[in-house]
Amino acid sequence: MSTPATRDLSAGETSSTSRHHVVIIGSGFGGLFAAREFKGKNVDVTLIAKTGHHLFQPLLYQVATGILSVGEIAPPTRFILRDLKNVKIVLGDVSDIDVTAKKVKYVSGRLDIETSFDSLILAAGANQSYFGNDHFEQYAPGMKTVDDALELRGRILGAFEQAELTTDEVERRRLLTFVIVGAGPTGVEMAGQVAELARNTFKDLYRSIDPSSARVILLDAAPAVLPPFGPKLGDEARRALEKLGVEVQLGAMVSGVDGRGITVKDEAGKERRIESACKIWSAGVSASPLGAIVARQTGAEVDRSGRVRVEKDLSLPGESNIFIVGDMMALDDLPGVAQVAIQGGRYAARQIIAEVEGSSDPTRRKPFRYFDKGSMATVSRFNAVVKIGRIEIDGFLAWIMWLVVHLAYLVGFKSRFTALVSWGMHVMGNQRSQLTSTSQQVYARSALEHIEEAAATVTTFTPPEHVEDDSK
Numbered sequence: 001m002s003t004p005a006t007r008d009l010s011a012g013e014t015s016s017t018s019r020h021h022v023v024i025i026g027s028g029f030g031g032l033f034a035a036r037e038f039k040g041k042n043v044d045v046t047l048i049a050k051t052g053h054h055l056f057q058p059l060l061y062q063v064a065t066g067i068l069s070v071g072e073i074a075p076p077t078r079f080i081l082r083d084l085k086n087v088k089i090v091l092g093d094v095s096d097i098d099v100t101a102k103k104v105k106y107v108s109g110r111l112d113i114e115t116s117f118d119s120l121i122l123a124a125g126a127n128q129s130y131f132g133n134d135h136f137e138q139y140a141p142g143m144k145t146v147d148d149a150l151e152l153r154g155r156i157l158g159a160f161e162q163a164e165l166t167t168d169e170v171e172r173r174r175l176l177t178f179v180i181v182g183a184g185p186t187g188v189e190m191a192g193q194v195a196e197l198a199r200n201t202f203k204d205l206y207r208s209i210d211p212s213s214a215r216v217i218l219l220d221a222a223p224a225v226l227p228p229f230g231p232k233l234g235d236e237a238r239r240a241l242e243k244l245g246v247e248v249q250l251g252a253m254v255s256g257v258d259g260r261g262i263t264v265k266d267e268a269g270k271e272r273r274i275e276s277a278c279k280i281w282s283a284g285v286s287a288s289p290l291g292a293i294v295a296r297q298t299g300a301e302v303d304r305s306g307r308v309r310v311e312k313d314l315s316l317p318g319e320s321n322i323f324i325v326g327d328m329m330a331l332d333d334l335p336g337v338a339q340v341a342i343q344g345g346r347y348a349a350r351q352i353i354a355e356v357e358g359s360s361d362p363t364r365r366k367p368f369r370y371f372d373k374g375s376m377a378t379v380s381r382f383n384a385v386v387k388i389g390r391i392e393i394d395g396f397l398a399w400i401m402w403l404v405v406h407l408a409y410l411v412g413f414k415s416r417f418t419a420l421v422s423w424g425m426h427v428m429g430n431q432r433s434q435l436t437s438t439s440q441q442v443y444a445r446s447a448l449e450h451i452e453e454a455a456a457t458v459t460t461f462t463p464p465e466h467v468e469d470d471s472k
Contacts, residue, residue, distance in 0.1 A: 019044050020356045022349075023104055023117035025094050025290065027054050027077045030123030030326035030341035032411075035087050037349035043356055045087040046115060048106055052076055052091055055146065056410060058338060061186060063149040065156070065193040066201075066432035070146055072419045075411050094124070094290055099297040099319060119321045119352045123345055124288035126327035126336060129305065131284060136257040138445065140179075140279035143186050151445060152280060154437035156194065159278045164208050170275075176214040177276040179262050181254055182283030183220035184227075185377035188237055190280055191218040192380045195244040200430050216246045217274065219264060220283070221253040226385065228335065228375060229392075233385040236394040240379040254283070285336060287328045294322065303330045312367035314348055320362035323348035331368070338409065339373050376402045381427055 020043045024031045027049035038045050056073040063070055081087050092106035092113060097120070105114050128142030141148050156178070163175040180191045195216045202211035218241065224231060225238040225248060238248050249264070256263035261275040287306035295302045298316045301309040307330035308316070314329060316322045325348055326341030334340045347368050354360030374388030376398065384399040386392070393401065403423070410416050425431040
């Protein structure tokens, strides 16, 4: 078997000059907004990301339920940053960071690549957390990537199609039972959209089943819906979901997940079984493992979610040139939302720029101050909840505010325009133009697992030292 080639990409290969070299890891909100700050500045920037797109993660559930297309929420990063001539974008999966040597190692295809940095911004985000039960993922995908959304769309649509064909009433009920784990914003939004699919969009589309008979169950071990929003808005969201027909089950901890269903344990420790074909997980997150790599080298603390406790200027202890932003950082109990990542990315970039220009001393940085622009979540058409400081809004006005804010943060005019058209079709005519799925989207996860298992069993063939020539 051949081994990957290794290359060393230094700042000098990025540019013909020896300018300050900034490496940004991640193309989410933190990485993207940090990169934008360097436009026209006297630095060279290398942005390393596992995907070639910037993902507007808060709208993934709308891809999963057929309202928006992938392109509307995941434009190519190269298109977004094409006017930034000093920014180089590379596709790669970071495997190691050497804090002392100031080097980042990543894998791109069959290449092992190493690049040096003068300053580093870690903005690699977070993954779905199954609280130590990673095997649940096979049966209950999360909502963190485009692949997740497409797979879930296929599973949701496939459940209705299989229910249309089966003659077994018990199996039909299982197929038409959808379980969403986690009553945070993503879980609430997903539950509302699956319920609307069943009760409105799919009305009169099937001949053997009544889609509105589908059970949509929202589970959470917590005692409330949307805990960060407070009891008033949480109760409003719960009532709105129940009006849609969603069964909200709180104080219910998931203890088992398999292909046939899900096992739930109540507060008294009693277990019960829910037979369900389609399970969706939105119950927790864990920060990128890259945080732990740099924390071990600097003595920084890591919390239970894998987030690194950073200094007040978002830097690592003793390493003023390494910043951690967004879902990877732990500071003042800030939430893992887009605004924290955006403001953190901008702040880190501005500190680097100020020091390169000689107008700032790392020891005298002003601490990062987060400006809370509020939290919001949709429940259904014309219904959302918004919390801005002490101000709490629900219903139609909150939905309009949600619409405006999310439209503003979509990248590019085309994305905004097409999203607005898609939302208009959904709201005015209950049409969803993205209800297409393929078997590859549904089964890609299993196929990749089989490939990895097969690769792990491959052994290298070693020829014998002496082989008789039988050609004579």
